[in-house]
């Protein structure tokens with residue numbers, strides 16, 4: 001299943017995430033995903049495993065152009081020149097020439113000038129054909145509005161926290177109004193499991209009951225919910241059986257009533273960092289050159 005971005009580029013809707021996947025487990029995880037049919041990998045400079053993602057791609061033997069590679073520039077590398085350099089760092093580690101999707105990992109509200117400079121670098125890379133699409137992550141509607149005022153290319157993607165317990169409808173609506181594809185991070189509520197406190201979406205009784213009627217797991221139901229609502233989703237796992245399970249979602253469909261029942265689970269409670277509180281002081285860290 002593919003989605004078409006606002007510049008005509010096609011992207012597999014279901015990708016594979018590698019946040020918190022240790023470098024020494026990344027090659028195996030990504031190779032497993034590619035063997036099982038995933039053709040879209042989401043990494044980030046800040047994850048420290050771009051090199052291993054690239055190595056897995058090479059070892060898979062799959063043609064470069066058949067895999068959609070997405071990575072993110074970290075806030076410490078914002079600013080026009082710094083972000084151009086960050087691109088060189090990322091493609092150098094990945095061992096590729098052209099990136100499919102390059103996105104800003106966060107807005108940096110306290111230094112929005114640097115955020116704009118970084119995005120302008122993405123626009124240059126797009127114009128030069130070094131990236132096929134550009135985008136953002138964790139942008140709220142007011143960040144998008146501020147970006148639109150000072151830049152020319154509408155982002156193709158906004159990657160944000162979306163799972164049944166935190167759907168961010170306001171951001172999804174702002175994305176849709178601008179022609180931006182919403183991509184869900186923590187799509188199966190991983191953050192509700194690995195962050196202490198609050199309920200775990202993977203154990204939600206409504207979601208589990210829907211899954212039981214199809215012989216599917218809660219994770220599979222959540223992934224269908226995203227796909228049927230035209231979002232991209234990038235579940236992460238290091239376990240082969242779960243990597244397989246998370247890709248085995250194309251042989252059933254949720255009804256409108258089931259989609260609505262999952263929509264109704266939204267608590268409005270964010271589990272990830274508050275986007276307006278991202279600062280260089282609190283979150284900045286050096287991304288090595290190689």
Ligand SMILES: NC(=O)c1ccc[n+]([C@@H]2O[C@H](COP(=O)([O-])OP(=O)(O)OC[C@H]3O[C@@H](n4cnc5c(N)ncnc54)[C@H](OP(=O)(O)O)[C@@H]3O)[C@@H](O)[C@H]2O)c1
Pocket residue numbers: 016017018019020042043105137138159160184185186187188189190191193194202217219220234235236237238239242243245246272
């Ligand atoms: N832009 C951003 O700021 C941002 C933030 C967070 C994440 N992301 C991206 O989004 C991707 C996914 O988000 P995420 O890793 O936070 O959460 P997720 O994919 O929703 O969930 C991953 C967690 O759930 C477990 N898991 C995976 N499949 C499972 C299954 N079928 N049944 C039960 N548990 C399962 C994983 O553990 P095991 O590995 O042990 O299976 C891991 O702890 C990341 O890898 C990253 O690429 C982006």
